[in-house]
Amino acid sequence: MPGAIQSIERAAAVLRLLARGTGRLGVGDIAGALDLAKPTVHGILRTLQGVGFVEQDTATGKYRLGSAVLHLDNSYLDTNELRSRAINWADALAARTGESVRIGAPVDGVVVVVHHVFRPDNTTQVLELGETLPPHASALGKVLLAYNTDIAAATRRGELAPLTHRTLVDGVALTKALVTVRRTGWASDIEEFRTNQAGIAAPIRSAGGLVVGAIGITGAVDRLCDAQWQPRPALVGRVIDAARAVSRDLVVCQ
Numbered sequence: 001m002p003g004a005i006q007s008i009e010r011a012a013a014v015l016r017l018l019a020r021g022t023g024r025l026g027v028g029d030i031a032g033a034l035d036l037a038k039p040t041v042h043g044i045l046r047t048l049q050g051v052g053f054v055e056q057d058t059a060t061g062k063y064r065l066g067s068a069v070l071h072l073d074n075s076y077l078d079t080n081e082l083r084s085r086a087i088n089w090a091d092a093l094a095a096r097t098g099e100s101v102r103i104g105a106p107v108d109g110v111v112v113v114v115h116h117v118f119r120p121d122n123t124t125q126v127l128e129l130g131e132t133l134p135p136h137a138s139a140l141g142k143v144l145l146a147y148n149t150d151i152a153a154a155t156r157r158g159e160l161a162p163l164t165h166r167t168l169v170d171g172v173a174l175t176k177a178l179v180t181v182r183r184t185g186w187a188s189d190i191e192e193f194r195t196n197q198a199g200i201a202a203p204i205r206s207a208g209g210l211v212v213g214a215i216g217i218t219g220a221v222d223r224l225c226d227a228q229w230q231p232r233p234a235l236v237g238r239v240i241d242a243a244r245a246v247s248r249d250l251v252v253c254q
Contacts, residue, residue, distance in 0.1 A: 010040070010044055011044050011047070011048060013034055014041070014044050014045065014048065015065070017030060018054065018065050024057065024062045024064050025062055025063055026061060026062045026063070027041050027042050027045065027063075029062075030045070045063055048066070049063075049066070050207070051068060051207045051208055052066045052068030052207070053066050054066045079112075079114040082250075083103065085246060085250050086115060086204065086246040089215070089249075090103060090117045090242070093117075093215070093239065094117040094118070094119065094217075095120055096238050097235055098120060098121065098219075099218065099223065100116070100219060101115075101117040101216070101217055102216060102217075103115040103204075103214070103215050104133060104143075104144060104215075105144075105213040105214075106144050106213075109150045109151055109154045110132050110154070111133040111134075111140060111144050111145075112130065112132055113129055114213070116128045133193070135154075136160050136167070136168055136169075137161075137163050137164075137167045137189060137193045138189050138193045138201075139188050139189045139200055139201035140199065140216050142177065142178065143181060143186075143187045143201045143202065143203050144203075146178040146181040146187070147203060156171075160174065163192065164191050164192060164193070164194065164195050166190065166191045167192045167193075185202060186200065186202040186239060187201050187202075187214075188200050188201075188236075190221060190224075190231075191221060196221055197220065197221065198218070198221045198225055198231070199216055199217065199218040200216050200217055200224060200236055201217075201239060202240045202244075203247075204243050204246045204247050204250070205247040206247070206250045207250070207251045213246075216239055
């Protein structure tokens with residue numbers, strides 16, 4: 001069995017130390033308390049600061065716990081923040097693909113549409129904001145199912161409902177599909193959620209690579225897929241590009 005990773009143990013010790021007392025400590029204070037060299041402590045603090053786990057007071061130079069520590073639960077990234085960072089990229093994706101764009105996020109163990117951009121063709125459409133998606137039968141859901149343990153656990157406990165004749169209701173087949181999602185970096189559903197509809201989605205990642213949401217397009221099968229009923233590579237590429245752009249914005253802003 002591999003041994004413990006010393007740098008992670010030290011980072012955890014720094015966080016525990018900052019959680020005590022006043023919670024405002026300098027590099028020297030932390031180094032003395034943990035019997036570590038100041039350069040080592042400084043490197044740990046800079047790394048933790050980069051991911052939002054600690055913050056530095058500009059006046060005193062001392063450190064305290066960061067706001068990101070307060071969000072180490074299912075709502076790690078506020079859905080409003082995710083939406084605000086992704087909204088421009090979602091609009092651009094809709095314009096470039098001519099399809100409806102949705103952003104999904106994990107909320108209390110389920111997949112919820114937190115942003116929806118209509119297909120830019122002036123047809124009558126229904127706003128899907130707030131809709132709960134089936135993790136096993138939607139592209140957005142499969143992305144989050146592949147990376148979110150809470151959603152995966154809830155899905156395993158429940159029944160894989162057959163929403164159409166193409167829905168994956170076999171656990172083994174779904175597991176294989178999720179392995180492919182993690183390998184390729186994108187997911188699709190072709191008439192698995194709704195008849196004559198298809199979807200393509202890719203993960204949105206925050207600092208450190210944590211998947212906090214998914215962005216994707218949905219539309220008619222004949223527009224999203226080729227003659228062999230495979231997602232069109234050009235559309236897959238645009239979805240992946242959009243997901244990466246949102247991810248970059250999240251990392252910069254954290």
